[in-house]
Amino acid sequence: MTRRAVARTLVYASLVLATLVVLLPLGVVFLTSLKTDREMTGGSGALAFPDDPLNFHNYVTAFQDGRMLSAFGHTAFILVFAIAGTVLIGSMTAYAIDRFTFRFKKLIVALFLLAALVPGVTTQVATFQIVNGFGMFDTLWAPIALYMGTDIVSIYIFLQFVRSIPVSLDESARLDGANAFTIYRKIIFPLLKPAIATVVIVKGITVYNDFYIPFLYMPSQDLGVISTSLFRFKGPYGAHWETISAGAIVVILPTLTVFLALQRYIYNGFTKGATR
Amino acid sequence: MTDTTARLSVTKEPVRNTPAPAPAPRRARVRRHLTPWIFLIAPLALLITFTYAPIVNMIAYSFTDWDGVSPELHYTGVENYTELFTRSELFEVFFVSGYYLVASAIQIVAALYFATILSFDVRFRNFFKGVLFFPYLINGVAIGFVFLYFFQDGGTLDSVLALFGYHSDHAWLGTPFSANSSLAAVSIWRYLGLNFVLFLGAIQSIPGELYEAAELDGANRWQQFRHIIAPGIRPVLTLTVILSVSGSLSAFEIPYIMTGGATGTETFVIQTVKLAFQFNKTGLASAAALVLLLIILLVTWLQRRLVPDDKVDLV
Numbered sequence: 407m408t409r410r411a412v413a414r415t416l417v418y419a420s421l422v423l424a425t426l427v428v429l430l431p432l433g434v435v436f437l438t439s440l441k442t443d444r445e446m447t448g449g450s451g452a453l454a455f456p457d458d459p460l461n462f463h464n465y466v467t468a469f470q471d472g473r474m475l476s477a478f479g480h481t482a483f484i485l486v487f488a489i490a491g492t493v494l495i496g497s498m499t500a501y502a503i504d505r506f507t508f509r510f511k512k513l514i515v516a517l518f519l520l521a522a523l524v525p526g527v528t529t530q531v532a533t534f535q536i537v538n539g540f541g542m543f544d545t546l547w548a549p550i551a552l553y554m555g556t557d558i559v560s561i562y563i564f565l566q567f568v569r570s571i572p573v574s575l576d577e578s579a580r581l582d583g584a585n586a587f588t589i590y591r592k593i594i595f596p597l598l599k600p601a602i603a604t605v606v607i608v609k610g611i612t613v614y615n616d617f618y619i620p621f622l623y624m625p626s627q628d629l630g631v632i633s634t635s636l637f638r639f640k641g642p643y644g645a646h647w648e649t650i651s652a653g654a655i656v657v658i659l660p661t662l663t664v665f666l667a668l669q670r671y672i673y674n675g676f677t678k679g680a681t682r
Numbered sequence: 683m684t685d686t687t688a689r690l691s692v693t694k695e696p697v698r699n700t701p702a703p704a705p706a707p708r709r710a711r712v713r714r715h716l717t718p719w720i721f722l723i724a725p726l727a728l729l730i731t732f733t734y735a736p737i738v739n740m741i742a743y744s745f746t747d748w749d750g751v752s753p754e755l756h757y758t759g760v761e762n763y764t765e766l767f768t769r770s771e772l773f774e775v776f777f778v779s780g781y782y783l784v785a786s787a788i789q790i791v792a793a794l795y796f797a798t799i800l801s802f803d804v805r806f807r808n809f810f811k812g813v814l815f816f817p818y819l820i821n822g823v824a825i826g827f828v829f830l831y832f833f834q835d836g837g838t839l840d841s842v843l844a845l846f847g848y849h850s851d852h853a854w855l856g857t858p859f860s861a862n863s864s865l866a867a868v869s870i871w872r873y874l875g876l877n878f879v880l881f882l883g884a885i886q887s888i889p890g891e892l893y894e895a896a897e898l899d900g901a902n903r904w905q906q907f908r909h910i911i912a913p914g915i916r917p918v919l920t921l922t923v924i925l926s927v928s929g930s931l932s933a934f935e936i937p938y939i940m941t942g943g944a945t946g947t948e949t950f951v952i953q954t955v956k957l958a959f960q961f962n963k964t965g966l967a968s969a970a971a972l973v974l975l976l977i978i979l980l981v982t983w984l985q986r987r988l989v990p991d992d993k994v995d996l997v
Binding site: 431496 | 717729736824840876974975979
C-alpha cells in the first residue's frame with residue numbers, strides 16, 4: 407500500500423470508530439426499550455436483541471405513567487411563547503440599534519454585550535428571588551420570561567441581517583409616508599425570514615432540551631416539561647431500565663426527526679448563532 | 683463544553699453612518715427621538731430585570747446571612763467569602779472542574795481533527811457529519827440516562843468489553859477518579875459535535891484556491907493545516923476555548939442527572955444549587971456564584987488579552 411492509501415484507511419477507521427462511539431450507547435438504549443421486564447431480570451446482556459422487536463409495552467408505560475403527553479404539551483406551550491417573544495424582541499432590538507442614532511446607544515449596546523458574558527447558571531440564585539417576586543414561580547411563565555429575557559444570541563443574528571437590508575428601502579418607504587413602525591412591520595420583519603428561521607431552530611432546540619430552568623422554577627409534578635418529566639423517571643422506575651430507556655427514546659425521537667428533516671438549516675443556524 | 687449557543691463572541695458594535703436627518707419641526711423631532719426607545723422598552727426591561735437586577739441583588743445578598751425565605755437578614759460583611767475560601771470542602775469542587783478542563787482539551791483536538799478530515803473529500807461525508815453533530819442536539823436528561831445505563835454493572839460498556847474478552851467488575855461510577863473521568867467523557871460525547879460544526883463552518887469559509895495554490899507549491903496535508911486552516915479558524919478557536927473554560931467551571935447537567943453529585947462528582951454549580959435551594963443558604967450561595975462569575979469573566983478577559991481576536995483575512 408502506498409502511504410496515501412494507508413492514510414486514507416486510517417481516516418476511515420477513525421470515522422467508523424467515532425460513529426460506533428456515538429451510535430452504540432443510543433442503539434443499546436433503543437434495544438433495551440423493546441425488552442420485557444422478564445428479559446431484563448433474566449440477565450439479557452446489554453447487546454442482546456429483544457425477543458420481540460415489536461414490544462412497545464414500555465413505551466405505553468412511559469407515556470402514561472411518566473405523563474409524557476402533558477410534558478409535551480407544556481413544552482410546546484413554552485416553545486411557542488418563548489420563540490415568538492424571542493423573535494419579536496430580538497428583531498425590534500436589532501432594528502432600533504441599527505437604524506437609529508440616539509443618546510446612550512453605545513451604553514445600551516454595551517449592556518447587551520456584557521450580558522452575553524454572564525453565564526446564566528451563575529445568577530440563578532438571585533434571579534430566583536425576582537421570578538418569585540413576580541409570582542411567576544412554579545408557573546409556565548417563569549421559563550418563558552427567562553428564555554425571552556436572556557437571549558442575546560438572537561439579537562446578534564438579527565443585527566447581522568438588519569445590517570444587510572439596504573437603508574434605501576426604509577427611506578423610500580418613509581418618503582411614501584410610512585412611519586418607523588410601519589417600516590419595521592412591513593419591510594424589515596418580512597425581509598428577516600432567514601434570520602427568523604435560524605432563531606426559531608436554535609432557540610427551539612435550546613428550549614426543548616433545557617433542564618436547569620424548568621427544574622428550578624417549576625418543581626410541581628403537574629408542571630413537568632420534557633426534561634423534568636424524564637428526570638422524574640429516576641425515582642419510581644429506579645432499576646427498570648426498559649421503561650427509562652423507552653422514556654429516553656420518546657424524548658430523543660422528535661429531535662432526530664427534526665434533525666433529519668432540517669439538517670442543513672440546523673448546521674447553518676449553529677454556525678451563525680455561535681460565531682457572531 | 684457548555685450549552686454554548688448561549689454565549690457569544692462579542693464583536694464590535696455595528697457602525698453605520700446614518701445620514702443626518704433634515705431639521706424637522708419640533709414635534710416631529712421629539713417623536714423621532716422617542717421612536718427607538720419604544721422599540722427598546724421591552725428588551726431593556728427584560729434585560730435589566732433578568733440579568734442586571736439579579737447581579738446587583740446577588741452582590742448584596744453575598745454580604746448577608748439571608749436564607750432566601752425569612753424577612754430578616756443580617757449584614758455579615760465578608761463572612762461568606764471567608765467561609766468559602768477557608769472551608770476546604772466548599773472549595774474542593776473546583777478540582778472537579780479539572781476533569782472537565784482536560785476533557786475540553788481532548789474534545790477540541792478531536793473536533794479539530796474530524797472537522798479537518800471531513801472538510802476534504804470523504805465518502806459518506808454527510809452521514810459522518812450528522813452522526814458527529816447529533817449528540818449535541820439530544821436532551822441532557824436523556825443523555826444522562828443513556829450513559830447511566832452505559833456505565834451500569836453489566837451495562838453497555840461492560841458488555842462491549844466482554845466482547846473483547848475483558849471481564850471487569852469495575853464500578854465505573856464507584857470511585858471519585860473513575861466517576862469524574864466517566865462523566866467528563868460523557869460531556870466530550872455530548873459537546874464534541876458543536877465544536878466540530880463550528881470548526882467545519884470556519885474551515886469551509888476558507889477559499890478553496892488557497893489549498894490548490896498550496897498543493898502546487900508542494901505543501902502536504904499537515905502543512906496545509908498548519909499554514910492555511912489553523913490561522914483561518916483562529917477566531918472560532920479562541921471562542922471555543924473561552925466557552926470550554928467557562929463550561930468546565932459551570933458543569934451541571936450531566937453530573938447532576940447521573941450521580942447527583944455523589945462520590946466526589948459535585949461541581950461548583952451543583953454545590954451552589956444545593957446551598958441555595960436545599961440548605962437555604964442564599965447568602966453563602968450568592969457569594970459562591972459571584973466568585974464563579976468573576977472567575978469566568980477573568981478567564982474571558984485574560985483570553986482576550988492573550989489572544990487578541992484580530993480578524994484574520996486570508997483573501
